[in-house]
Amino acid sequence: MRQYFVLFIFGIILAFSSCRTDFDTVASSGDLKFSKDTVYLDTVFKNIGSSTYQLKVYNRSKNDISIPTIQLKKGLSSKYRMTVDGMSGNNGKIFKDVTLLAKDSLYIFIETTADITDANPTDFLYTDEIQFDSGANLQQVALVTLIQDAVFLYPKQNPDGTKEKIQIDGKAVDGFYLNENDPVNGNELLFTKQKPYVIYGFAGVPQSKTVTFEAGARVFFHANSGLYIDNKASLHINGTVSTTDKLENEVVFEGDRLESLYDDIPGQWNSVILSNGSTNHTINHLTLKNAIIGLNIKNQDNTTIQLKNTQIYNCVEYGILAQNARINGENIVINYAGLASLSCVYGGNYSFTHCTFNNSWSGSAQFAVNLSNNLAGQTPETNPLTQATFNNCIIYGSGTNEFNLNKNTSAAFVYQLNNCLLKFSSTTTNPDYQFKTDAVHYNNIILNGNPKFYNVSQNKFNIDNTSAAFAKGNQAYIIPQDILGVTRTSPPDLGAYQSAVFPK
Known part of the structure; x- marks a missing residue:
């Protein structure tokens, strides 16, 4: 009898959860936490795609939240592209109404393909930022890439x-x-x-x-x-x-x-x-x-x-x-x-x-x-x-x-x-x-x-x-100088390097 009672309770729970099609959420209050405040995408050659870099976003609150907008500041013209928890959004640039459960996190993966003409002419850096929400709740994570001409x-x-x-x-x-x-x-x-x-x-x-x-x-x-x-x-x-x-x-x-x-x-x-x-x-x-x-x-x-x-x-x-x-x-x-x-x-x-x-x-x-x-x-x-x-x-x-x-x-x-x-x-x-x-x-x-x-x-x-x-x-x-151009002493050391005092 006890077995039937347990199965009955389990069935009620299953039926209830299967009927739920969405979660009650509250709007993001601008209190998201991030795995880093700047994502540095290593140096890339012009017009050659970068590796994929990761940003983790945390909801530390007790509430399921909805983030109205996650987007690149430069919008559809940005040379960066993202996926947010597997979603591609609008060309990988703009995402609307992203749900993040209480005490949970989501992954953002970032890539770039840019020309040298897109970069700052003084330092060859191409920059943008990921914006979360807007107005008083706006939060930002900077993106930085060095573009190298070749x-x-x-x-x-x-x-x-x-x-x-x-x-x-x-x-x-x-x-x-x-x-x-x-x-x-x-x-x-x-x-x-x-x-x-x-x-x-x-x-x-x-x-x-x-x-x-x-x-x-x-x-x-x-x-x-x-x-x-x-x-x-x-x-x-x-x-x-x-x-x-x-x-x-x-x-x-x-x-x-x-x-x-x-x-x-x-x-x-x-x-x-x-x-x-x-x-x-x-x-x-x-x-x-x-x-x-x-x-x-x-x-x-x-x-x-x-x-x-x-x-x-x-x-x-x-x-x-x-x-x-x-x-x-x-x-x-x-x-x-x-x-x-x-x-x-x-x-x-x-x-x-x-x-x-x-x-x-x-x-x-x-x-x-x-x-x-x-x-x-x-x-x-x-x-x-x-x-x-x-x-x-x-x-x-x-x-x-x-x-x-x-x-x-x-x-x-x-x-x-x-x-x-x-x-x-x-x-x-x-x-x-x-x-x-x-x-x-x-x-x-x-x-x-x-x-x-x-x-x-x-x-x-x-x-x-x-x-x-x-x-x-x-x-x-003896070869008079070692591989670094250091003059060898007599008798010389073996190998390509003349001995030196190592830093502590």
């Missing part, structure tokens, strides 16, 4: 509606060749610091041409985009040392999402590809981050890449993938790569001095440095590694062993580490990893010493005088 480079659209394409490794990909006499952009083979550049698809450098990046140039790559240096073409990156944290003289390659959320997300764009037969490359003071492969060097010709004062971070696969390449590297820093920070495969000729190769990618299958004289699918599958020399370097990371040799005895495999700090924690009888007794390949190795980097998660690989790398370098290999 040069946009992208594949043209063909008459049939398809995009322009170029050939990379025998595959047609969305891309275009840079034009030194473009009717709109002028010389597209010269990148200056006057405006940032945004690239869609692969920007190709035509055969026998040279692309030059001046100090301070900023290049932002859209998803699946990159830079392709064709056969007999050259890449010249002419950055110089900067004096502030803004890297004002560095050349910077990164993804085109400027919001802080994307600062360190790997894989936002593809790669810089130095193709088979490309030639005469010089790279100085380049910061490259958040690619799939940072520098992808394929069967380079007999010239040697001069790669100096370069930082590469947060790559899905490799910081540098060199296939039968020739590289002279000085003051290079690489960190966070899903497979290897530096991978030299299918032979080649390499010299690295005062470099910091670290890999703190989360996982256990990656290396800081990988060397190989073979490559599956190539004909032949082996190629001589004629030299791989590391002088005054740090090879470290979060894994157990950060140095890997993949040697095929059918081709030459010549390598040597001199005065290096190396992480290799496993005990092995493999003759290739006898760091203390193999004087042909290893000299003055500091095995598993702690470099005490300043802040690995922020890619700050400075050291101080408590580091195991402090003053352990060989003067014979």
Whole structure:
């Protein structure tokens, strides 16, 4: 009997609630609370949509309320757009009679797409505000966005509606060749610091041409985009040392999402590809981050890449993938790569001095440095590694062993580490990893010493005088200045940074 009584009462409650089609509300009294008083939408390029930002609105009262109007101050002409608790209102600009229950909250999601001409000409800020109600009950939340002008480079659209394409490794990909006499952009083979550049698809450098990046140039790559240096073409990156944290003289390659959320997300764009037969490359003071492969060097010709004062971070696969390449590297820093920070495969000729190769990618299958004289699918599958020399370097990371040799005895495999700090924690009888007794390949190795980097998660690989790398370098290999332009002392520290006193 008791069961029937409970079911009867439940049925009455259900019937009553199902008959109610609205709530009794009172008008908003202007006492709404907000999760923030200003919504800062991070920097966006002109006419490129922003990420979506959130504002939470609270009703702290005991009454269900009705907000007569939620709208953008600039009304239908505003470059911002909103949804309010999933509703789109009038073009995302104006919302009428919005109900907010007692002790409850609602979400407002905000986006923007604006031109540089919409912004304030003195500070390039585009602003508006969300207004709640009007008159004596008016409440406001400010909206602020920095709009950045840029040069946009992208594949043209063909008459049939398809995009322009170029050939990379025998595959047609969305891309275009840079034009030194473009009717709109002028010389597209010269990148200056006057405006940032945004690239869609692969920007190709035509055969026998040279692309030059001046100090301070900023290049932002859209998803699946990159830079392709064709056969007999050259890449010249002419950055110089900067004096502030803004890297004002560095050349910077990164993804085109400027919001802080994307600062360190790997894989936002593809790669810089130095193709088979490309030639005469010089790279100085380049910061490259958040690619799939940072520098992808394929069967380079007999010239040697001069790669100096370069930082590469947060790559899905490799910081540098060199296939039968020739590289002279000085003051290079690489960190966070899903497979290897530096991978030299299918032979080649390499010299690295005062470099910091670290890999703190989360996982256990990656290396800081990988060397190989073979490559599956190539004909032949082996190629001589004629030299791989590391002088005054740090090879470290979060894994157990950060140095890997993949040697095929059918081709030459010549390598040597001199005065290096190396992480290799496993005990092995493999003759290739006898760091203390193999004087042909290893000299003055500091095995598993702690470099005490300043802040690995922020890619700050400075050291101080408590580091195991402090003053352990060989003067014979010294590069006079470190990656920041600081003069090295004698004996020099290992790695790309001369030691300094860290701030407290």
